[in-house]
Amino acid sequence: MSLALLIEWSLKSVVIILVILGGFAYLTLFERRVLARMQTRIGPNRAGPWGLLQPVADGVKLIFNEELIPAQADKVLFLLAPVITVVPALILLAVIPFGPEVTLFGRSYYLGLASNVNVGVLYILAVSSIAVYGIVIAGWASGNKYALLGGVRSTAQMVSYELALALAFVGPIMLAGSMSVDAIIEGQRHLWYVILQPLGFLIFLIAAVAEINRAPFDMPEAEQELVAGYHAEYSGMKFALFFMAEYGKMIAVSFIAATMFLGGYLGPFIDRWPLLGPIYLFIKVVALLFFIVWLRATFPRFRYDQLMAFGWKILLPLGLLNVVVTGVIIVLVGG
Amino acid sequence: MTIDLVLFFGLALIAVVAAIAMIASRNAVYSALFLVFNFLTVATLYLLLNAAFIAVVQVTVYAGAIMVLFLFVIMLLGTERESIGGRIRWQMPLSIVLGLALAGELAYVLLRNDIVQGPLADLTVEFGSPASIGRVLFNEYLVPFEVTSILLLVAMIGAIVITRKQREEGK
Numbered sequence: 001m002s003l004a005l006l007i008e009w010s011l012k013s014v015v016i017i018l019v020i021l022g023g024f025a026y027l028t029l030f031e032r033r034v035l036a037r038m039q040t041r042i043g044p045n046r047a048g049p050w051g052l053l054q055p056v057a058d059g060v061k062l063i064f065n066e067e068l069i070p071a072q073a074d075k076v077l078f079l080l081a082p083v084i085t086v087v088p089a090l091i092l093l094a095v096i097p098f099g100p101e102v103t104l105f106g107r108s109y110y111l112g113l114a115s116n117v118n119v120g121v122l123y124i125l126a127v128s129s130i131a132v133y134g135i136v137i138a139g140w141a142s143g144n145k146y147a148l149l150g151g152v153r154s155t156a157q158m159v160s161y162e163l164a165l166a167l168a169f170v171g172p173i174m175l176a177g178s179m180s181v182d183a184i185i186e187g188q189r190h191l192w193y194v195i196l197q198p199l200g201f202l203i204f205l206i207a208a209v210a211e212i213n214r215a216p217f218d219m220p221e222a223e224q225e226l227v228a229g230y231h232a233e234y235s236g237m238k239f240a241l242f243f244m245a246e247y248g249k250m251i252a253v254s255f256i257a258a259t260m261f262l263g264g265y266l267g268p269f270i271d272r273w274p275l276l277g278p279i280y281l282f283i284k285v286v287a288l289l290f291f292i293v294w295l296r297a298t299f300p301r302f303r304y305d306q307l308m309a310f311g312w313k314i315l316l317p318l319g320l321l322n323v324v325v326t327g328v329i330i331v332l333v334g335g
Numbered sequence: 336m337t338i339d340l341v342l343f344f345g346l347a348l349i350a351v352v353a354a355i356a357m358i359a360s361r362n363a364v365y366s367a368l369f370l371v372f373n374f375l376t377v378a379t380l381y382l383l384l385n386a387a388f389i390a391v392v393q394v395t396v397y398a399g400a401i402m403v404l405f406l407f408v409i410m411l412l413g414t415e416r417e418s419i420g421g422r423i424r425w426q427m428p429l430s431i432v433l434g435l436a437l438a439g440e441l442a443y444v445l446l447r448n449d450i451v452q453g454p455l456a457d458l459t460v461e462f463g464s465p466a467s468i469g470r471v472l473f474n475e476y477l478v479p480f481e482v483t484s485i486l487l488l489v490a491m492i493g494a495i496v497i498t499r500k501q502r503e504e505g506k
Binding site for chain 1: 371398404464
């Protein structure tokens with residue numbers, strides 16, 4: 001492997017991680033401002049113009065918080081859990097391409113890290129299935145009943161909705177005839193898969209919101225019943241890491257939805273100006289993030305039994321049905 | 336080649352240490368987590384062998400799904416501390432006999448010398464891709480595949496029937 005290639009890959013990795021970290025900081029502000037508008041409040045607008053320095057202020061405040069480890073806690077796992085939670089959120093984007101091949105300074109670059117691997121979609125599923133561990137371990141290691149309940153609940157929830165999530169991926173995979181993310185985007189050149197797979201897109205959105213524990217599926221941290229769920233005992237930067245994981249996953253899920261169903265970086269004039277790719281992708285991702293925040297402002301939280309019944313009795317059969325119908329139509333039309 | 340070798344021995348060492356730690360640890364939660372760690376190392380070994388599909392499936396199914404259920408049950412039942420008194424007496428001699436038998440078989444197979452046949456053939460681009468695995472699975476090995484799926488279905492129904500009976504008795 002040549003040095004230039006090594007530098008290129010390291011730079012790409014750093015950029016992807018910066019996208020998630022910077023996105024996390026400003027997504028919190030975005031969410032608070034949007035929620036405030038929807039609830040006819042003003043929201044944070046004191047720190048800097050339009051409150052733009054609010055994430056910085058929040059970060060500084062969290063750094064100066066006291067780091068507390070409960071006496072009942074299992075120390076090693078208690079410290080490890082936030083790390084295990086954050087890492088999957090940071091590496092999920094590795095298989096998402098940010099744009100087509102561009103030529104800069106006489107060399108051509110792929111705007112993505114590993115978007116052409118032939119197991120790209122499975123990689124997304126594998127990484128998101130590892131993300132469960134951080135929350136479970138945090139709940140157990142805290143040595144607190146509420147935290148444990150929150151952790152156990154979220155395990156059940158995430159394992160259940162992972163199935164529906166995987167089934168929603170099968171539609172685009174069958175249409176593109178490949179598990180490579182590049183091929184799936186290329187298959188959407190003429191028509192986005194959201195039009196061919198409306199049910200699949202709906203299942204994906206619902207399952208994804210449940211998988212990242214966002215409202216109305218934010219069971220693990222239902223504050224009325226569980227104090228704060230799995231992160232009740234965490235403070236300071238360790239709490240910030242859980243927060244970062246949640247928003248990082250929100251961003252990653254929006255990128256994945258935009259790529260699998262909304263044509264990814266594709267848009268008008270993309271062939272003439274390839275650098276428009278990241279801009280199109282950014283617009284789609286922000287629209288999806290707005291949608292997720294909007295959901296939080298609109299729906300009350302599900303009850304736990306409703307959540308499980310919905311996942312297993314409605315979402316999973318619908319996902320299977322979608323796979324069968326898509327398969328039959330592909331065979332009939334001659335794919 | 337040398338980088339591959341260094342990576343292999345590093346990963347193998349980690350995998351073996353994780354496996355031993357899993358058996359040796361007194362806390363069931365730690366045992367489960369060491370096993371997850373072991374699965375992840377083995378998945379990396381698959382990646383070294385150019386079998387990306389198997390590696391990713393290993394992570395999704397074993398580390399991501401099965402072990403989460405294990406951990407779930409351990410935490411829910413609160414049985415993370417192992418009781419030291421309740422060991423079965425004939426377990427120790429039996430395990431020694433079986434372990435020696437396995438070691439002997441492994442040594443015989445390795446020493447028979449027809450496994451190591453010089454350098455491996457060059458891999459095609461298709462090797463280990465989801466499409467090629469699917470083709471083999473659904474053509475050559477269709478019957479074993481279907482039998483396995485029926486076996487899993489039966490096991491699933493069995494689990495449901497057993498829990499159902501208990502619930503009725505509880506009422």
